[in-house]
Amino acid sequence: MSAVPVKGQPVEIMERVGETEFNIDQNRPHIVVDTNICRRCPHQMCQYGCPTQCYKADEADRQVMHFNYEGCVECGTCDVLCDQGAVAWTMPRGSFGVKYRFG
Amino acid sequence: MPEKMPGVCIIGGGMCGLSAALKLVSEGIPVTVLERGSPVGSKNVSGGILWGRDLEEVIPRFWEEMPFERPITSKRISLLTDKSGFTVEFKNTDWRKPPFAGFSVLRARVDKWLASKVTELAQARAVPDVNIIEGVLVEGFTYDAHGHVVGILQGGEELQFEAYLLCDGANSRLLDETPLVSKEQRALKKGSRKYKMAQQEWGAKVIIQLDEKAIEERFNLMPGDGVANEMVLGFLPKGIRAGGFMYSNKDTISLGVMLAMESAWRRDFYFRDALDQYIRHPYIQPFVRGGEEVEYATHWAPIGGINWMPELFDDRLLVGGDTAQMLLSTGLNIEGMNYAIKSGLLAGATFADAWRAGKNFSAAALSSYERRLWNSFVLQDLAQFRNIDQITGNPRLFYDYPRLIESVFSKIVWPTGQPKKTFGESIGLTILGSGLAPQLMADGAKAALSELVPASIARIPILGPMLTKELVTRRRRRMLRVLYHDMKKDEGERAMRAVEEKADEAQARAAPAHPHGADAGGGHA
Numbered sequence: 001m002s003a004v005p006v007k008g009q010p011v012e013i014m015e016r017v018g019e020t021e022f023n024i025d026q027n028r029p030h031i032v033v034d035t036n037i038c039r040r041c042p043h044q045m046c047q048y049g050c051p052t053q054c055y056k057a058d059e060a061d062r063q064v065m066h067f068n069y070e071g072c073v074e075c076g077t078c079d080v081l082c083d084q085g086a087v088a089w090t091m092p093r094g095s096f097g098v099k100y101r102f103g
Numbered sequence: 104m105p106e107k108m109p110g111v112c113i114i115g116g117g118m119c120g121l122s123a124a125l126k127l128v129s130e131g132i133p134v135t136v137l138e139r140g141s142p143v144g145s146k147n148v149s150g151g152i153l154w155g156r157d158l159e160e161v162i163p164r165f166w167e168e169m170p171f172e173r174p175i176t177s178k179r180i181s182l183l184t185d186k187s188g189f190t191v192e193f194k195n196t197d198w199r200k201p202p203f204a205g206f207s208v209l210r211a212r213v214d215k216w217l218a219s220k221v222t223e224l225a226q227a228r229a230v231p232d233v234n235i236i237e238g239v240l241v242e243g244f245t246y247d248a249h250g251h252v253v254g255i256l257q258g259g260e261e262l263q264f265e266a267y268l269l270c271d272g273a274n275s276r277l278l279d280e281t282p283l284v285s286k287e288q289r290a291l292k293k294g295s296r297k298y299k300m301a302q303q304e305w306g307a308k309v310i311i312q313l314d315e316k317a318i319e320e321r322f323n324l325m326p327g328d329g330v331a332n333e334m335v336l337g338f339l340p341k342g343i344r345a346g347g348f349m350y351s352n353k354d355t356i357s358l359g360v361m362l363a364m365e366s367a368w369r370r371d372f373y374f375r376d377a378l379d380q381y382i383r384h385p386y387i388q389p390f391v392r393g394g395e396e397v398e399y400a401t402h403w404a405p406i407g408g409i410n411w412m413p414e415l416f417d418d419r420l421l422v423g424g425d426t427a428q429m430l431l432s433t434g435l436n437i438e439g440m441n442y443a444i445k446s447g448l449l450a451g452a453t454f455a456d457a458w459r460a461g462k463n464f465s466a467a468a469l470s471s472y473e474r475r476l477w478n479s480f481v482l483q484d485l486a487q488f489r490n491i492d493q494i495t496g497n498p499r500l501f502y503d504y505p506r507l508i509e510s511v512f513s514k515i516v517w518p519t520g521q522p523k524k525t526f527g528e529s530i531g532l533t534i535l536g537s538g539l540a541p542q543l544m545a546d547g548a549k550a551a552l553s554e555l556v557p558a559s560i561a562r563i564p565i566l567g568p569m570l571t572k573e574l575v576t577r578r579r580r581r582m583l584r585v586l587y588h589d590m591k592k593d594e595g596e597r598a599m600r601a602v603e604e605k606a607d608e609a610q611a612r613a614a615p616a617h618p619h620g621a622d623a624g625g626g627h628a
Contacts, residue, residue: 004311004394007383009143013375015311016399025367043370051307051375051401074146075401077305077374081363083296083593091276094428095141095238102355102398103148103210 017071025096029069031078037086038065043079045081054078054085073098105245105254105261109133109232110223111454112255112264113203114241115271116143117210118443119424119450121217123268124235125161126451128224130575133232135264136221137257139237144214146272148402150308151350151357152331153213154205155441162220164201171206172214172352173329174199180435181334181386182505183347188331188386189508199328203588207329207357208440209310241277243298249417250282251466266419266457266464268450270443273303273403273425283413283422287583295590300364301582302407303430307378308348309361311394314388315354321390322351333437336360336506338384339377343367344501345614347381348437349390357389358382366498386525406432406492409485409575410582416469417478421450431484434495442481449475477568486561487569492554497546499539507537 002019005011016046017072025095033055038044044065047055052071058064079089110133113120120136121143123457127134136292140146152175158165166174176198181190198204218235219467225233245254245261254263271277278284281290291298313321322330334347343387344363349356368376381387405411405428423429424443431438453472457464476482494500514529524532534540560574 001395001397004391004396005379005617006381007385007388007391008377010383011396011471013379016396019309019396020399040600042600043368045368045370048367048370048372049305049374051305052399053375057186071615073399073401074274075305075403076403077364077403080296080299081368083294084597087277087409091139091240094139094240097146098147098400099140100211100398100400101145102212103144103214103400 013053014071016027021099021101022070023096024070025092026044028073028093030092030097031067031069031072032088033065033067033087034088035065035067037084039063040087041065046078046087049077049081051075051077075085105263108135108262108264110135110264111136111266111268111458112262112388112530113268114277115269115424115426116140116218116235116237117147117214117215117424118440119426119447121160121221121269122158122216122444122447123423123451123454124221124233125217125219125224126448127220127454128228128230128233129217130451130455130458131160131228131230133230133457134221134234134461135232136218137239137241137255138218138235138237139482142215143218143235144211144238147214147500148308148400149208149210149308149440150207150306150348150359150437151207151209151352152438153208154436154438155444156202157396157441157444157448161224166201166203166206167595168216168220169208171208172355173207173330174203175205175207177330178247179330179332182337182508182516183334183386184337184505184509186385187403187509187513188334189505189512190206196325196328199325202276205331206353206538207331209355209357221235221532222259225260232324241271244277244281247418247489252281252420265462266454266469267421267422268447268454269422270426270447271590273405275298275426278413278422278426281413281420281422282417284430285421287587291586291590294594295586297365297589298586302405302411302584303364303403304406304432305362305364305367305374305401307358307375307399307401308357308397309378309382309396310352310400311356311358311391312397313356313391313394314353315392318351318354320357324351330608331513333435335434335501335505336377336381337502340369340372341370342498343372343377344496344498345377346434346437349387355397356394358387358391363496393570396411403510404432404437405430408432408491409482409489409493409571410578412485412575415473416466418466419464419469421453421469421472423447423450429481429485431488432495433488433491442484445479445481446476449479449481450583450622465622482568483561487558488554489557489561493507493552493553494546499546503537503539505544507533507539507543510537
């Protein structure tokens with residue numbers, strides 16, 4: 001739970017993601033990103049499209065992409081936005097992944 | 104060895120799948136629902152309004168049991184700019200009692216209830232082999248020699264049911280491997296980003312918890328009543344097409360945005376910021392301030408409509424709901440759950456007839472599914488509104504026109520201390536001054552035609568569906584050609600870049616003692 005943000009005070013996205021429940025599959029990442037391909041990516045749209053900031057360009061070197069599947073809400077956006085072939089997208093195994101209480 | 108299973112298999116426990124299951128059970132047919140979420144509903148997200156009363160076919164007076172939030176008595180449409188909001192409201196207090204127009208719902212609750220109704224009905228009617236299996240992911244299909252689906256893969260094993268209903272949501276991983284999608288489309292799916300972006304809108308929402316009384320006061324409601332408010336988000340950077348919604352639940356508010364991904368393909372805008380700016384907008388703040396965000400959820404909305412609809416039937420296979428692009432988004436209506444329910448019910452009825460006709464689940468036997476959909480509102484609506492993207496895809500609607508309305512009303516309302524202008528003058532002069540008059544007229548004419556022509560074609564008895572299908576096929580062929588061309592262009596550019604990079608690398612290797620050697624070395628490490 002976090003308070004509704006007010007004018008002039010953007011919310012830290014990870015705080016918002018923290019409101020949602022997950023059952024993280026520690027043994028098997030359901031999305032695998034070949035970050036070597038990301039080094040040559042001309043747009044890096046994944047980090048703009050991902051609703052939960054699973055993709056984050058390195059602050060020192062913008063061409064280095066960091067990926068973490070743990071906050072993934074399985075929307076599929078990165079798979080669409082990545083036209084470089086870096087994203088191998090599958091569903092999490094049964095019952096793993098995001099677990100909405102409201103939906 | 105594949106294991107033979109009894110009855111029909113439904114892949115995906117959402118509105119479509121569970122409605123189909125209810126229909127099948129009511130006809131006494133064994134059914135297995137496979138849902139990857141545990142419990143049912145925990146993967147399902149919708150904006151939040153269930154319009155219509157289609158569930159009555161399987162659960163008479165369903166509203167007496169369904170855990171809905173509020174019946175919708177008000178529909179509001181708002182245009183927002185940076186500081187202003189222009190709202191039209193239609194309120195009908197009759198809608199608070201049966202027959203209701205619609206309900207705000209939270210899917211985790213409603214879908215769980217629907218699943219319990221399937222089990223309940225199976226027990227009451229003593230239908231054997233009815234299962235709702237939670238936490239099970241269908242990994243793929245198995246095919247016969249002709250490429251038609253015969254079984255599913257689950258946990259590395261093959262299970263063979265009599266027939267399948269594919270309704271695993273907007274982000275279906277299974278649809279694209281079935282014969283319901285053409286080879287050309289499958290190729291585009293792999294290589295073209297625009298292909299999926301043309302079919303899906305990006306949605307995100309937050310659930311905001313507030314006191315029940317506070318919600319009623321803020322939304323101007325009698326106890327128990329509810330509001331559905333859709334908005335045009337004119338405050339985002341020019342060119343981005345996004346809509347918002349705000350629905351009143353019992354003690355929460357569903358607040359979310361829908362974004363055309365193609366329009367946000369620019370390297371300075373995080374999609375999620377659309378939601379953040381929306382929640383902090385001065386028009387929204389009075390409704391949500393002081394509340395607690397309790398959940399953040401995202402979901403695609405399949406806005407491709409009939410233009411991107413897959414084939415609906417094949418041997419042993421039907422497709423429905425979001426997976427089949429059955430969602431109506433006109434700007435004034437956004438409805439998906441009722442289309443999913445109806446398609447599920449019709450799929451159930453189709454399977455039931457095929458079951459009774461000697462378990463004949465060939466494509467020919469299942470083809471009546473499409474006919475049933477044409478005879479219902481599902482395909483009729485999607486056919487009538489098939490060109491609605493010419494209105495909702497117009498970037499002026501999301502930037503210039505909200506500003507135009509803002510300045511018209513500012514002129515009419517704002518006291519200048521001077522004698523007033525007539526309304527005609529205020530409106531006419533503002534439009535002329537904005538320089539948008541020619542576009543406005545052209546867009547108006549286009550909007551009228553894009554509704555009128557498809558609707559009049561779709562309504563022609565018997566021929567309507569055939570003509571519409573032909574026109575849709577032609578349009579899709581055109582769109583596929585453009586997408587294919589773009590994909591090849593992108594591939595070419597990528598190949599060029601790879602060659603250039605190789606050349607650069609070779610050069611760097613050939614001249615290691617270059618004065619800028621330090622930089623080049625950095626690139627290698």
